[in-house]
Amino acid sequence: MSLRIRLKNKLLSEGKLLRRDLFLYLLVFPGLLYFLVFKYIPMWGVLIAFQNYSPYLGFLHSEWVGLEHFQRLFSNAEFYRIFRNTMAINLLSLIFFFPLPIILSLMMNELRLQWFKKTIQSIVYLPHFLSWVVIVGMSFLMLSQSEGVINQLLVAFGFEKIDFLTNPDYFWLLLTLQSIWKEVGWGTVLFLAAIASVDTQQYEAAKLDGAGRLRQMWHVTLPAIRNVIIILLILRIGHIMDVGFEQVYLMMNGAVSEVAEVFDTYVYRVGILQAQFSYSTAVGLFKSVIGVALVVFANWLAKKFGEDGVY
Amino acid sequence: MRESSVSTIKESRLDRLFGALNVTVLLFVGAICLFPFYYVFVISFTTPEEYRQGGLLLFPETWTLVSYKYLLSTSTFLRASGVSAFLAIVGTLCSLLITSSLSYGLSRKRMRGRKQLMFLILLTTLFNPGIIPGYLVVKELGMIDSLWSLIIPVMTSGWYVLLMKGFFDSIPVGLEEAARIDGCNDMSVWFRIILPLSLPSLAAFGLFYAVSYWNTFFNAVLFINDTAKWPLQILLQNMLIDSSTSMGGAAASDTSMGSIPSETKKMAAVIISTIPILLVYPFLQKHFAKGAMVGSVKE
Numbered sequence: 001m002s003l004r005i006r007l008k009n010k011l012l013s014e015g016k017l018l019r020r021d022l023f024l025y026l027l028v029f030p031g032l033l034y035f036l037v038f039k040y041i042p043m044w045g046v047l048i049a050f051q052n053y054s055p056y057l058g059f060l061h062s063e064w065v066g067l068e069h070f071q072r073l074f075s076n077a078e079f080y081r082i083f084r085n086t087m088a089i090n091l092l093s094l095i096f097f098f099p100l101p102i103i104l105s106l107m108m109n110e111l112r113l114q115w116f117k118k119t120i121q122s123i124v125y126l127p128h129f130l131s132w133v134v135i136v137g138m139s140f141l142m143l144s145q146s147e148g149v150i151n152q153l154l155v156a157f158g159f160e161k162i163d164f165l166t167n168p169d170y171f172w173l174l175l176t177l178q179s180i181w182k183e184v185g186w187g188t189v190l191f192l193a194a195i196a197s198v199d200t201q202q203y204e205a206a207k208l209d210g211a212g213r214l215r216q217m218w219h220v221t222l223p224a225i226r227n228v229i230i231i232l233l234i235l236r237i238g239h240i241m242d243v244g245f246e247q248v249y250l251m252m253n254g255a256v257s258e259v260a261e262v263f264d265t266y267v268y269r270v271g272i273l274q275a276q277f278s279y280s281t282a283v284g285l286f287k288s289v290i291g292v293a294l295v296v297f298a299n300w301l302a303k304k305f306g307e308d309g310v311y
Numbered sequence: 312m313r314e315s316s317v318s319t320i321k322e323s324r325l326d327r328l329f330g331a332l333n334v335t336v337l338l339f340v341g342a343i344c345l346f347p348f349y350y351v352f353v354i355s356f357t358t359p360e361e362y363r364q365g366g367l368l369l370f371p372e373t374w375t376l377v378s379y380k381y382l383l384s385t386s387t388f389l390r391a392s393g394v395s396a397f398l399a400i401v402g403t404l405c406s407l408l409i410t411s412s413l414s415y416g417l418s419r420k421r422m423r424g425r426k427q428l429m430f431l432i433l434l435t436t437l438f439n440p441g442i443i444p445g446y447l448v449v450k451e452l453g454m455i456d457s458l459w460s461l462i463i464p465v466m467t468s469g470w471y472v473l474l475m476k477g478f479f480d481s482i483p484v485g486l487e488e489a490a491r492i493d494g495c496n497d498m499s500v501w502f503r504i505i506l507p508l509s510l511p512s513l514a515a516f517g518l519f520y521a522v523s524y525w526n527t528f529f530n531a532v533l534f535i536n537d538t539a540k541w542p543l544q545i546l547l548q549n550m551l552i553d554s555s556t557s558m559g560g561a562a563a564s565d566t567s568m569g570s571i572p573s574e575t576k577k578m579a580a581v582i583i584s585t586i587p588i589l590l591v592y593p594f595l596q597k598h599f600a601k602g603a604m605v606g607s608v609k610e
Binding site: 035039125133141149152181268 | 333365409413497528529595
């Protein structure tokens with residue numbers, strides 16, 4: 001067969017295959033277009049961090065300035081404050097929040113009455129579905145200095161009223177508690193599913209060996225969900241620079257801004273409200289790069305210790 | 312689950328103590344999760360006068376509908392609810408359509424280039440370019456102040472595509488081949504075999520999408536300046552959170568609910584805005600563990 005005929009045949013079959021699978025390509029087209037426009041164009045758009053982007057000149061004609069915006073960021077005292085706030089809020093969440101869903105799912109797994117277990121599950125999952133606006137609104141109702149329940153209780157027990165909402169000392173703690181209330185139940189979904197897949201024979205074997213319920217938990221259940229714990233920890237570490245924008249934005253007020261400003265609210269304030277697109281993109285890019293680096297590092301570390309990673 | 316012949320071995324005292332302690336702590340956890348709901352509920356039915364008198368209002372003397380009547384007669388509140396309902400219904404349909412068609416296509420082995428495309432989608436879950444580039448894309452597309460800006464840019468996500476592809480992977484190819492032998496073409500396989508089979512999965516994802524559209528807040532802060540197009544959550548922010556102390560942005564200038572509403576009206580608004588979620592919750596609960604699980608642990 002000459003090269004020409006082979007090529008012709010190949011093109012013919014390519015065309016045939018294309019026509020055969022035309023419907024599949026039509027199906028995936030809108031989705032791929034979505035990822036191209038709303039995920040890949042913005043990825044390319046981060047390059048404006050190295051420009052003096054002006055909406056009038058557009059991406060193609062704006063002036064390139066190299067690392068100028070990054071230099072401005074790192075020489076800015078605000079940067080260190082934002083960095084501190086972000087890390088503090090996330091470390092608090094890592095220490096206090098992260099273990100709680102694990103403990104809670106171990107405890108829920110020990111419930112023998114199925115209806116009771118189901119009821120508790122329905123109740124603890126519920127807050128996850130509320131919006132941050134509602135949760136912050138509820139917090140204001142509960143914590144307000146004049147009428148809040150918490151302060152009423154404090155007074156009833158003979159303590160002083162505490163001004164939770166405008167006191168910088170309580171801000172990080174308050175955010176952590178809110179996140180715990182909203183997400184702790186939801187966090188058990190994956191762990192409970194992982195626990196449910198444990199072979200019941202293992203428990204029976206442990207029982208025959210004389211293990212009580214706590215020992216079964218320690219030696220059977222926990223090792224069985226170790227993998228899920230590590231995966232979630234890796235993902236969590238990857239988000240160490242993210243603090244939920246909505247929560248902080250809604251909780252922030254003049255009295256606490258010193259401890260409340262985090263990367264996302266800063267990008268919003270400088271980028272959207274003050275329209276400094278290039279500089280705020282540089283801030284966002286710095287944040288994202290650290291995030292990716294941390295995920296890759298945590299993943300590598302997990303694999304080094306013989307665990308399955310995420311990627 | 313672990314009841315079996317072995318459980319006839321008598322539990323030790325330590326085990327029974329642990330069991331009792333466990334139940335107590337979990338009851339306490341449940342109470343903490345429920346109490347704010349109860350308290351908000353009670354306040355919303357209290358008369359503003361009784362609330363102002365203070366005290367622990369765990370059970371008010373007079374129950375009144377006055378706050379609800381006020382809200383439901385306010386055009387701003389009704390309009391914002393309508394906007395959120397539109398987002399939840401239209402947005403969910405769009406999201407399901409685009410997510411399911413893309414992930415189905417990617418799950419079919421005869422589709423060439425699927426591995427590369429999957430990799431590109433996985434990549435979007437790893438690197439997030441930040442708020443500004445995404446904002447500029449929406450702006451350049453002329454979607455500012457259009458309700459579509461709250462739907463189209465968040466229609467799907469890499470995670471949901473990966474999860475749903477995991478679901479479609481579990482549908483055997485033989486099923487489709489059989490349908491094709493019976494004379495179905497690709498399109499009728501999709502509509503008559505695949506979609507009906509995926510209804511439980513679509514329900515799970517649909518409910519997740521519906522809740523997230525109903526709770527739309529941040530994107531509305533970014534993209535919607537026109538108060539007539541405010542979704543419910545922005546209106547709630549205006550009502551609940553004193554705009555003079557919050558960070559500003561879209562909400563600060565225009566309260567349009569008249570004077571700052573009383574605490575009882577605020578809580579009535581919270582209850583009304585939560586009712587749709589409580590209504591879908593039983594269905595949601597039936598499906599979400601499955602929906603959240605499909606492939607998520609392995610991938």
